[in-house]
Amino acid sequence: MGVDEPAxxxxxCLRLGRGARLLNWPLIAKRAAxxxxxxxxxxxxxxxxxxxxxxxxxxxxxxxxxxxxxxAMNEDVFPAFELLWRQQTGERVEFILxxxxxxxxxxxxxxxxxxxxxxxxxxxxxxxxxxAGVIPGPSWQELPHGGVLNRTPFIMxxxxxxxxxxxxxxxxxxxGVGVVHPDPLTSGGAQWAVVAAYGAAxxxxxxxxxxxxxxxxxxxxxVAQASSAxxxxxxxxTGFGDVLITYEQEALRDLxxxxxxxxxxxxxxxxxxxxxxxVLERNIRPGNREVVRAFVEFLWSEEAQRMFVAHxxxxxxxxxxxxxxxxxxxxxxxxxxDFGGWQRAKExxxxxxxxxxxxxxxxx
Amino acid sequence: MRVQRGKTWLPVALLFLFLVPLxxxxxxxxxxxxxxxxxxxxxxxxxxxxxxxxxRFSILIALITAGVNxxxxxxxxxxxxxxRFRGREALTILVSLPVAMPRVxxxxxxxxxxxxxxxxxxxxxxxxxxxxxxxxGIVLAHLFVxxxxxxxxxxxxxxxxxxxxxxxxxxxxxxxWKTFLHVILPALRGGLFSGSxxxxxxxxxxxxxxxxxSGNLRLRTQTAPLYIFAQFEAGNIEAANAVAAVxxxxxxxxxxxxxxxxxxxxxxx
Numbered sequence: 001m002g003v004d005e006p007a008x009x010x011x012x013c014l015r016l017g018r019g020a021r022l023l024n025w026p027l028i029a030k031r032a033a034x035x036x037x038x039x040x041x042x043x044x045x046x047x048x049x050x051x052x053x054x055x056x057x058x059x060x061x062x063x064x065x066x067x068x069x070x071x072a073m074n075e076d077v078f079p080a081f082e083l084l085w086r087q088q089t090g091e092r093v094e095f096i097l098x099x100x101x102x103x104x105x106x107x108x109x110x111x112x113x114x115x116x117x118x119x120x121x122x123x124x125x126x127x128x129x130x131x132a133g134v135i136p137g138p139s140w141q142e143l144p145h146g147g148v149l150n151r152t153p154f155i156m157x158x159x160x161x162x163x164x165x166x167x168x169x170x171x172x173x174x175x176g177v178g179v180v181h182p183d184p185l186t187s188g189g190a191q192w193a194v195v196a197a198y199g200a201a202x203x204x205x206x207x208x209x210x211x212x213x214x215x216x217x218x219x220x221x222x223v224a225q226a227s228s229a230x231x232x233x234x235x236x237x238t239g240f241g242d243v244l245i246t247y248e249q250e251a252l253r254d255l256x257x258x259x260x261x262x263x264x265x266x267x268x269x270x271x272x273x274x275x276x277x278x279v280l281e282r283n284i285r286p287g288n289r290e291v292v293r294a295f296v297e298f299l300w301s302e303e304a305q306r307m308f309v310a311h312x313x314x315x316x317x318x319x320x321x322x323x324x325x326x327x328x329x330x331x332x333x334x335x336x337x338d339f340g341g342w343q344r345a346k347e348x349x350x351x352x353x354x355x356x357x358x359x360x361x362x363x364x
Numbered sequence: 365m366r367v368q369r370g371k372t373w374l375p376v377a378l379l380f381l382f383l384v385p386l387x388x389x390x391x392x393x394x395x396x397x398x399x400x401x402x403x404x405x406x407x408x409x410x411x412x413x414x415x416x417x418x419x420r421f422s423i424l425i426a427l428i429t430a431g432v433n434x435x436x437x438x439x440x441x442x443x444x445x446x447x448r449f450r451g452r453e454a455l456t457i458l459v460s461l462p463v464a465m466p467r468v469x470x471x472x473x474x475x476x477x478x479x480x481x482x483x484x485x486x487x488x489x490x491x492x493x494x495x496x497x498x499x500x501g502i503v504l505a506h507l508f509v510x511x512x513x514x515x516x517x518x519x520x521x522x523x524x525x526x527x528x529x530x531x532x533x534x535x536x537x538x539x540x541w542k543t544f545l546h547v548i549l550p551a552l553r554g555g556l557f558s559g560s561x562x563x564x565x566x567x568x569x570x571x572x573x574x575x576x577x578s579g580n581l582r583l584r585t586q587t588a589p590l591y592i593f594a595q596f597e598a599g600n601i602e603a604a605n606a607v608a609a610v611x612x613x614x615x616x617x618x619x620x621x622x623x624x625x626x627x628x629x630x631x632x633x
Binding site: 046062112114 | 489
C-alpha cells in the first residue's frame with residue numbers, strides 16, 4: 001500500500017473508462033446517506049454544548065461526599081433543598097455530587113477539584129485539608145454539632161444463615177474465615193473499622209495486648225481490600241470472603257426494602273462513626289456564598305436529619321432515631337472521643353498499632 | 365497472502381477454543397448483565413441524564429482528541445521520516461512511549477504540571493485558568509495517551525513511499541507544501557483513516573488518566589468509562605454494563621468500518 005499512488009485520481013480514470021459514465025449514482029447516494037447519518041450523530045453529540053440550546057442556565061453547587069452518601073443526598077436531601085430554595089428565592093439551584101472513598105476525595109480536594117462543600121467519612125480527612133492549606137483552620141467545628149452530620153455504627157455482614165457462626169470481632173480471627181475490609185489507605189470506613197475491632201476488645205478486656213491480638217487476628221484473615229466501603233461491599237456481593245466489616249447504614253436501605261441478602265451481625269461493642277461537613281470557602285463560586293450557607297444550615301434541619309434516618313444514618317438528634325425500626329441494638333457503643341479524638345487515635349491505633357505492628361506481622 | 369483452502373475446521377476450531385474464554389465470553393457477559401433487568405431497565409439507564417451526558421461527552425472528547433492528533437501526529441511522523449537531525453532517534457522512541465506508560469502516571473504527572481499546585485498550574489491559577497478537573501485537562505490527558513497511534517499508522521506509509529514521486533513533484537516546480545498536499549497526503553489517506561479511528565477508539569475507552577485529571581463530576585467531567593466505574597463500585601452492575609454495552613457497540617461499528625475501508629482500498633491497490 002502506498003507505493004502505487006496517487007490512488008484517487010487513477011481510480012476515477014478507471015471508472016470513467018470502464019463504466020463510461022460521469023456520475024456514479026449509487027455511490028453518490030451511499031455517500032450522501034453516510035454524510036446525513038454522520039451529521040445527525042454529530043449534532044446529537046454536541047447538542048448540550050451549542051450556545052443557547054443547552055437548556056436554561058442554573059446555579060450549580062459542587063459537593064464531594066464519601067462513598068455511601070450518594071443515595072441519601074441525590075434522592076432526598078438535594079431535591080428537598082432545591083425545592084426549598086426555589087420557594088424562598090424563586091431561583092433554581094442544582095447540586096452536583098461526586099462520591100468516592102473519603103481519602104480519595106480528600107486527595108482530590110488537596111489537588112484542587114472545585115468542591116464547595118465536602119462531607120467526609122472522618123475528621124482526620126478534614127484535618128488533612130487544614131494541613132494542606134485548603135481550608136484555613138478547623139472551621140467545621142464551628143458548625144452545629146461540631147460539624148458532625150450523622151453517625152452509623154460499624155457492624156458485620158455475614159453470608160445468609162451465617163455459616164461461619166460469626167457473633168463478634170473476635171470470631172473474625174477464627175481459621176478459615178475470609179474477611180473483606182476496605183483499604184485504610186484511602187477509605188475512611190476502613191479506619192473506623194480498625195478502631196472498632198481494636199477498641200471493642202480494649203474496652204472489654206482493658207488490655208492493649210489482647211486488643212492488638214484481636215486486630216491482628218482479623219487482619220490475618222483479610223482476603224480483599226477495596227478502595228472504599230462501597231467498593232468493599234460490591235466485592236462482598238460478587239462473592240468474595242465470608243464476612244464484611246462496614247457501616248450499618250449500608251444494610252438498612254436494602255433491609256427496609258426487603259432486599260437484604262446478607263445476615264447482619266452486631267458485635268457487643270463497636271464504634272459509631274461521625275461524618276463531618278466541611279465548607280471549602282476558597283472554592284465557593286461568586287454568588288454561591290448565600291446558597292451554600294443555606295444548604296449547610298439545611299443539613300442540620302429536622303427535615304434533612306429525618307431523611308438521613310430514613311436512609312439508615314443515625315441522626316445527631318437522638319429523638320429522631322426511633323423513626324427507623326431497623327436500627328440494631330448495640331450494648332457498648334463508643335465514639336472516637338473515647339480514644340482522645342481522631343488525631344490521637346490515628347497516631348496510636350491506626351499508625352502505631354495497625355500500620356506499624358499488625359501489617360508487619362501479617363507480612364503485607 | 366494466499367487463502368488456505370481444504371480443511372478449515374481444525375484451525376478454526378482451535379482458534380475458537382481459546383478465543384471463547386479469552387475474548388468472546390467477557391463480551392457476552394457485558395451484554396448479559398446489561399440486559400438482566402429487561403429492555404425497559406436498559407433503556408431507562410440509557411436515557412438517564414447522567415448517561416446521556418457521559419456518552420456525549422466521551423464522544424466529543426474523542427472527536428477533539430482524534431482531530432488534534434491527526435494533525436499533530438501526521439506532522440510528527442512527517443518530520444521524523446523526511447528530515448535528519450540530531451536526537452531524531454531518541455525523539456522517535458519518545459513519541460511512542462505513551463503506549464507503555466501506566467495511565468495513572470500520565471494522570472498524576474499532568475496534575476503535578478497543570479494542577480492548581482502544579483509547576484505551570486501554580487502560575488495559571490491566579491489568572492483564573494484551571495485546565496485540570498475540566499474538559500481541557502481530559503483532552504490533554506487523551507492527547508498524551510493516544511499520541512503514538514496516529515504516528516504508527518502513518519509512518520510506515522511515509523517510510524515506504526518512494527522518493528521518486530516527491531522528486532518528480534519538485535522538478536515540476538511544486539513547493540514543499542504543494543507536494544505534501546497533492547502527493548503525500550493522498551497516499552496517506554488509509555493511514556490517516558485508521559490512525560484517527562484508533563485514536564478515537566482509545567480516547568473513548570480511556571480510564572486511568574481520565575479519573576486522575578477529571579474530578580469525576582457527573583454532568584460536568586464524567587466520561588462514559590468513569591460512569592461505568594462509579595456505577596460498578598456503587599454496586600449498580602446493570603447500569604454499568606448497559607453503558608459498557610453501548611461503548612462496545614460503538615467500538616464494533618468503528619472497527620467494522622475500518623476493516624471495510626482497508627479491504628476496499630487493498631482491492632483497489
